[in-house]
Amino acid sequence: MPAEATAAPDFSRADPRRRVSARIAAIAESATLAVDAKAKALKAAGRPVISFGAGEPDFPTPDYIVDAAVAAARDPKNHRYSPAAGLPELKSAIAAKTLRDSGYQVDPSQVLVTNGGKQAVYEAFATLLDPGDEVLLPTPFWTTYPEAIRLAGGVPVHVFAGPEQGYLVTTDQLEAALTPRTKILLFVSPSNPTGAVYSPGQTKEIGQWAAAKGLWVLTDEIYEHLTYDDVPFTSIATAAPELGDKVVILNGVAKTYAMTGWRVGWMIGPADVVRGATNLQSHATSNVSNVPQRAALAAVAGPLTAVQEMKTAFNRRRQAMVAGLNAIDAVVCPTPHGAFYAYADVRGLLGRSLAGVSCATSAELAALILDQIEVAVVPGEAFGPSGFIRLSYALSDADLAEGVGRLQEFLGSAS
Structure with missing residues (x-):
């Protein structure tokens, strides 16, 4: 895929009657925070949502x-x-x-x-x-x-x-x-x-x-x-x-x-x-x-003891998540060697039927996943081209297993 330049907006002809400036109106909402906020709102309403959206360790500060x-x-x-x-x-x-x-x-x-x-x-x-x-x-x-x-x-x-x-x-x-x-x-x-x-x-x-x-x-x-x-x-x-x-x-x-x-x-x-x-x-x-x-x-x-303890848990979750995602037909997830995210290629699922719905983009797929099985993931559009989803494995082992299990059952039903 060739490099793509996305030009800065031209604010020189902004409408002086605009309530919000053109510069600020052009900013896109943080997709990762938006997904996390929606997942938390659903949880607060009593829904059994599993969120792979947040990019933060699930451990207390030492x-x-x-x-x-x-x-x-x-x-x-x-x-x-x-x-x-x-x-x-x-x-x-x-x-x-x-x-x-x-x-x-x-x-x-x-x-x-x-x-x-x-x-x-x-x-x-x-x-x-x-x-x-x-x-x-x-x-x-x-x-x-x-x-x-x-x-x-x-x-x-x-x-x-x-x-x-x-x-x-x-x-x-x-x-x-x-x-x-x-x-x-x-x-x-x-x-x-x-x-x-x-x-x-x-x-x-x-x-x-x-x-x-x-x-x-x-x-x-x-x-x-x-x-x-x-x-x-x-x-x-x-x-x-x-x-x-x-x-x-x-x-x-x-x-x-x-x-x-x-x-x-x-x-x-x-x-x-x-x-x-x-x-x-x-x-x-x-x-x-x-x-x-x-x-x-x-x-x-101070010491780096706390991060070493977190890494042990993250590594265990990383392996479980990658294995679980790659077990789904048409999902490809390279093994990440850093941070606490898996970035799965779901292009093979686009255009196929899931719960009677055919998704054209990973944004549509992420919305369908949240609606159908109450699992929150961040679509690739937040990070570049469509066709991918990001999943954070900075969550408990039990939640990770439950969330990946739901994904396997739902995405595995694609036809």
């Missing part, structure tokens, strides 16, 4: 992190404003953690603490992009990336890699999508939504290619500690030192420490870029709440 937050809430120094870029202690701990986990050495001044990973994503694009600049976006992609790019005035250029290549793009594909307007390559490994992980060799090759083309690389490393089958995490910042200072790392505590609701992320980059993003944040939100920052400090400065 006690030592919660204890640090409780202590911080009682300390009056945390009741005041703090620097917009983040608590100095936390920035230093993030720099040390980055050296430990990615092998990449940065100064604390190169760290900006943000209100979750999404703010880091948006601020990075807003700081680097001018109107019309293009971003190479390996596809399937996390649903927020193209919206953040367009909000910043950029143009996402989809570079699709299907299941036959493990959802991993190649330098040949990236080269074919390159234009004089290309400024940034977005690199995500492990990937949401596919769970794909680039090997050290692939990571180095892509990084060296980007450096040779003079591109910036934004790398989202939020799933760095969630890899399986002895597959290593490789930071493109260290695999390709040729990138120099044209690399920005995005990360956060949400996935590693089961802290999705605490809303602490960060971006790491060259001083001028971080300074620009800090100026933006100083007017948008100012400092991240001090209590979650103190909790994040306890997390990144």
